[in-house]
Amino acid sequence: MQDIQEIGDSLFACGDGLQFYRRSRYGDGTWHCLAPDLRQPPGTPASAYCIMPRINGPHERAVYAVGQRGSIYFWNGETVRKLDCPVRSTLIDIHVESDDAIWICGGDGTLLKGNHRTGFRLCPGTGLGTTLFQRMTMYDGTLYLAASGGDPFGLFTYRDGRIAPVRTGLQPEIADPHFVDSAHGVLWAMSIKDIVRFDGHAWERIDFPGHPPIR
Template sequence: MVVPIKFVNACAASDDIFIIATIPDGLPAGAEFTRLYYLNPSTEDVWHYRDWSNHQVVSVCLRREQSSVKRAGCALTGDGDVELANSVGQTYEKIADAGLASERALGDVTRIREIGSTLFVCGGSGQVYRRDDTGWTPIDDELVATGKNALELPQLNAPISNETLRQFTQTLRHLPNFNDIGGSDETDVYVCGNGGNLFYYDGTSWRKIEIDTDAILTAIHCVSSDEVWVVGQDGTVLFGNARTGFRNLGEFFPGGYIWSVRHFGGRVYLGTLHGLYTLDGSNVRLVSSGKLDGRAQIIALDSFSDTILWIATDRHAIRYDGSTFTFFEHPDNVNY
């Protein structure tokens, strides 16, 4: 029996390899399971996969090869379990402070990225971790403190008023719950999240970047230290950097979201649940080609170089070489 699968997150491991985290449809409530695919069109087994039972991956990224470090595909669960996998095998690590079951109990982590030559992870309640020689270290004291202070209700002898509760509820919308992290190197790092929260890390301390929106911010792409793209709720697109500030280029999809952003081939691509778009001046344009149309649910965009753009929908994958979109239908999702 063929069970359809849903794509959760994806990343480019090279111009020829696309790593995709998936879960099967109909997984029982409370159950956790991930099937990690390594799509490689140049091999006989195009959709090679490996299962990670009892774990639910929320994010994947590539750790690039360094002089003393082998290339590896990295997978992260919300509880802070990390898998590092390559041709040699798999190793597993735990971010001890992450997840609700940890001593800090700050909630799930959401995204893993390599910035410079270092792995970073971000998540709920202001969590940010950096992987160094001693393991995974939190670098988020200022951010977590901001969240905790915002959650403190006033100590009153009288019952709390409806207005106080309303203000408290509004505060919850602006907590630093982070959805993505990115940067050009270890001293040029950004995190973005709910309530228009955009923070910058210079390798020593954090500061909040003031922007003219309180939209939920979902994704970051740092092309360089000067060119940073941030997207999110209502189709918000921000452009700039921490030194000169960010401009809000528009809210292109009221009531909708941009879930991924990538600069490729001189264009900025925006992934939404109603198609792939390019930013065209002060407007956006739907990309239509074969299976790419206004019904395509784009969950991830990534590139290893400026030669190939990989695109993950919720069910299939597409490879774009700057002129041709090549569609890769997943065999378990033929009818989707």
């Protein structure tokens, strides 16, 4: 298994071999497979095998999961179906802005936006290079993306059709970030041994427990 999310009154999980599960708060505690016909058996060739690293959605009847080779799957409360995707890149993360605005990011600088009704489109100014976007979040109306691999890599924003590197002013800048999220008015970004936060006014580095301070 790769990911688990609380959506509405249920837990949804996804993983390798096209596994999709749901556990309802009001049920008997059993995890139910949402798409048993899609599950890939042991021995599936690597060229066809699909790893699904992220699942998320605005509510229990609109849940998305993404994975390798441009795979986007959608659960409507009854069935799981595969959606069309304009790229074949590995898809890694999902950010839910609203029912109509679902963001998906991944390899090859991929950033998609759309929904199951109108489809997904590659965002202007993206889909270039070898950048690996691993996580994203919306903060103060701007989308932030963490790229820990490829070229270029670092912490980026996407606004007005343009990907731009974030300059925190910290010395040194955060290197190789693999995680970014926001909560309670604060943006957080992390690399393997570095933690930084932004409160809307200034960036701050948090010393990583058990490691020498980064200065």
